[in-house]
Amino acid sequence: MSKKKLTYINELEKFEGQSATLHGWVYNKRSSKSLIFIVLRDGTGLCQCIVNQADVSAEVWEAADSLSQESSVAITGKIIEDERSSSGYELHVTGVKVYQIAQEYPITPKEHGTEFLMENRHLWLRSQRQWAIMRIRNEIIFAIHKFFQDRGFIQMDAPIFTGNAVEGTSTLFETNYFDEKAYLTQSGQLYGEAMAMAHGKIYTFGPTFRAEKSKTRRHLTEVWMIEPEIAYYDLYMNMDLAEEMISFIVDRVLTRREQELETLGRDISKLQKVTNNFPRITYTEAIEMLKSDKMRDMLNDMETSRKEEDPKLRTEMAEIEKEHGQAKKGRKLQIEKRLREIRARLEEIEEDLRNIPVWRKSALEKQWGDDLGGSDETLLTMQFDTPIMVYGYPAEIKAFYMKHDPNDEKVALGVDMLAPEGYGEIIGGGQREESLDALLTRIKEHNLPEEAFKWYLDLRKFGSVPHSGFGLGLERTVAWICGLSHVRETIPFPRMLGRLYP
């Protein structure tokens, strides 16, 4: 006896001319007197199903007519190639089996605001854009595993509960662990180092938590991090690895998820430039770039172009508002959509004009020793087409475990990778301090409890070796590759300040 199998929309070409049954949900329905068009969604794609009253029984017609948006249904019919269908195929219905008629589905085929969509995240995931993003996220996750597994890395898991605040800087979520204080991890790195001493090359892949009250398009409180850690790697080998990994991921997404990128309207040419040879600039060079005349000119140009754009948009707005009164229905909708776009852009311009002086001040007055802010990172990445790597930060602003440059004690061998197009830091890492004495000194300098790091210090007592690693933020990577304006759309159920539901 043959096993029962389902037919999916993404394999319809195999069934051309044959009868097939699709199981899914009603994405949209349109009808005239004797024709009903059902756009069916089955998780693999969309297929338009046509019910012709002349071809079906009264029962089937009534069943089709009763379908509402997101009703669950099995539809049987002949698969026909047809240019009028977006997928290239459509189904001429002969049978309809209703599983459930959906109540009024809240997400209508219309624009919605973010607050409403976030409240309905559990349903929003069914929408086309969200569907495409999740498939790209999956592709990125799979690419990361493939990249490391092909290179002999062992995936190991760091604990999520930790007994101490690792770097002493970030705000962590505190939990009660059988009457003992425990924190949700902000990084698996220290444990990664222990695992690398056992297996040579390892990577962790898991959730990390930050309790900081950041409300921006780049922040979540729960994010997934990928943290490779490699024995006998120095900073430069570490940078080579990070660059190869990012190039590999982007290439996989470009070749295997082209359709989804198109659904998102992503400018693929920008991703095609991401093929190794990322610029590597030292922190000191970055500071010089920020303080340069070129940077000043660029900011002035930005300000001028925003100021010129503003009146142009206002003129256009006045013109189409005037036209709106006597416009026909279709044109009216078009005008209203454009008006919303213009209003949104005007708000952006207003905000930019408020921010540019702040950015200019931050960049031009930057001193060696200052940390780089979000705007500084954006300004730096605007000079390049690919991600860039900034390395050799002032030791003072970096974590205690980072190795210092033997040639310059003030410099730490840390590296950040900044994504282009303003997506900010996607990777942070570096070479770790392998000397027991140096680590003990740093722990004292940072006022950290030596006792909590006893096991970590053991790694420097028993066969300590030079080693390096980095952490990749999955959500920011997904946001960048998908070209999204906010990280909240990169994870099925985002956790952020004020958002614990659904």
Add this chain to the structure above:
RNA sequence: UCCUCGGUAGCUCAAUGGCAGAGCAUGCGGCUGUUAACCGCAGGGUUGCUGGUUCGAGUCCAGCCCGGGGAGCCA
């Protein structure tokens, strides 16, 4: 925590201090190839909350609540 913008029908948005409206969604009717289909009719409101100014407040003022994105911090 600070700065800034916002909250009007289920949803997206209008409304000089002067009768709370449109589109979508829903229900009913019409239409034989629709692509956010279209056309007609109908139902649908504590204008975030509390107080104040005013003959009169969605609109002005104060406080609070909720949300957007920016600073700090970070992936």
